[in-house]
Amino acid sequence: MDLLGLTRDEMRELMRSLDAELFRADQILNWLYDRQVTDIGEMRNLPDGLRRALTERGWRAQALAVALTRSAGDGTERYLFALADGESVEGVYLPEKKRQTVCLSSQVGCAMNCRFCATGQTGFVRNLSAGEMVDAVRQIGRRKQKRISHVVVMGQGEPLANYDNLLKALEILKAPYGLNISARHISISTAGLVPQILALAKKGFQYNLAVSLHATNDELRSSLMPVNRAYPLGDLHDACREYASATGRRVTLEYIMIRGINDSRKDLEGLIAFAKGWLSHVNLIPFHSVPGSQWTASTRATIERFLDDLQRAGIPATLRRSRGEEVLAACGQLRQETIMSNKH
Numbered sequence: 367m368d369l370l371g372l373t374r375d376e377m378r379e380l381m382r383s384l385d386a387e388l389f390r391a392d393q394i395l396n397w398l399y400d401r402q403v404t405d406i407g408e409m410r411n412l413p414d415g416l417r418r419a420l421t422e423r424g425w426r427a428q429a430l431a432v433a434l435t436r437s438a439g440d441g442t443e444r445y446l447f448a449l450a451d452g453e454s455v456e457g458v459y460l461p462e463k464k465r466q467t468v469c470l471s472s473q474v475g476c477a478m479n480c481r482f483c484a485t486g487q488t489g490f491v492r493n494l495s496a497g498e499m500v501d502a503v504r505q506i507g508r509r510k511q512k513r514i515s516h517v518v519v520m521g522q523g524e525p526l527a528n529y530d531n532l533l534k535a536l537e538i539l540k541a542p543y544g545l546n547i548s549a550r551h552i553s554i555s556t557a558g559l560v561p562q563i564l565a566l567a568k569k570g571f572q573y574n575l576a577v578s579l580h581a582t583n584d585e586l587r588s589s590l591m592p593v594n595r596a597y598p599l600g601d602l603h604d605a606c607r608e609y610a611s612a613t614g615r616r617v618t619l620e621y622i623m624i625r626g627i628n629d630s631r632k633d634l635e636g637l638i639a640f641a642k643g644w645l646s647h648v649n650l651i652p653f654h655s656v657p658g659s660q661w662t663a664s665t666r667a668t669i670e671r672f673l674d675d676l677q678r679a680g681i682p683a684t685l686r687r688s689r690g691e692e693v694l695a696a697c698g699q700l701r702q703e704t705i706m707s708n709k710h
């Protein structure tokens with residue numbers, strides 16, 4: 367069991383159950399997040415009896431271990447984490463001058479089965495626990511000796527399909543006793559689970575929401591993203607608007623541009639119609655080939671036409687920066703490569 371998955375209230379509850387003083391909870395949180403220890407034995411100001419009791423009951427101060435890292439020339443680093451049950455999951459570190467971002471996974475594998483995604487091809491294995499998500503961020507910061515300022519939950523998995531664990535992990539990541547990351551610096555990326563978007567809107571948190579749109583007619587979107595059959599574009603549009611108006615936060619619409627698939631004049635008109643008139647922002651992403659894919663990216667001229675016309679229609683639109691693009695677009699590939707090499 368992971369101490370890292372406990373909120374402050376739960377940590378105090380644990381102390382109560384062990385007949386320990388309540389201030390021990392804050393001491394443990396300090397060891398976990400300020401000093402970032404990975405072993406209960408290192409929590410030197412705890413009484414021996416409490417450290418023993420925690421260890422004997424199976425509590426631990428580390429939820430996952432770094433199994434593999436891969437660096438790009440620009441400082442971006444991909445991590446493969448080994449989980450206690452033998453599974454693995456990825457994380458990515460993206461350093462910039464003023465921000466240190468971690469791209470976090472929320473599940474081992476993913477059930478959404480999007481056609482353009484490496485993770486979707488390996489299937490769903492399990493949800494990550496809150497402790498595993500928190501520790502992935504903590505361990506990257508620890509290794510880089512940096513304070514992580516931003517988190518994007520855009521790695522493997524559909525975060526909103528792991529709703530309770532995700533919310534708990536984010537609560538700990540933003541708490542002053544945890545990693546103290548501002549909610550406005552945390553982004554959740556979803557394939558479009560409408561009930562969870564609406565539930566999250568009601569909570570009133572300041573998290574940024576990014577929705578993988580990628581098509582603006584139901585037939586095409588259902589073929590690219592099977593989730594669209596359950597939650598078609600009309601419902602998704604309403605949910606996005608609701609999230610924006612409830613939180614006052616601009617919702618990002620992610621649009622991967624695939625040549626000859628979703629980059630026609632009609633697609634552009636559909637995208638403008640979807641994004642216009644509310645607090646949205648469109649992020650265009652040139653398609654990045656995954657192994658075995660028959661698709662390629664839209665041409666530069668097409669991408670620029672999309673960008674210009676969106677902006678002319680008064681919709682904030684950006685082209686994903688090239689920095690880290692390779693790493694982010696390749697979400698799931700490190701794990702997939704490892705699974706493949708283990709098979710041979």
Ligand code: SF4
Pocket residue numbers: 476477478479480483484485486487521522523524556557
């Ligand atoms: S794009 Fe995201 S939601 Fe779709 S299969 Fe990949 S990880 Fe899952």
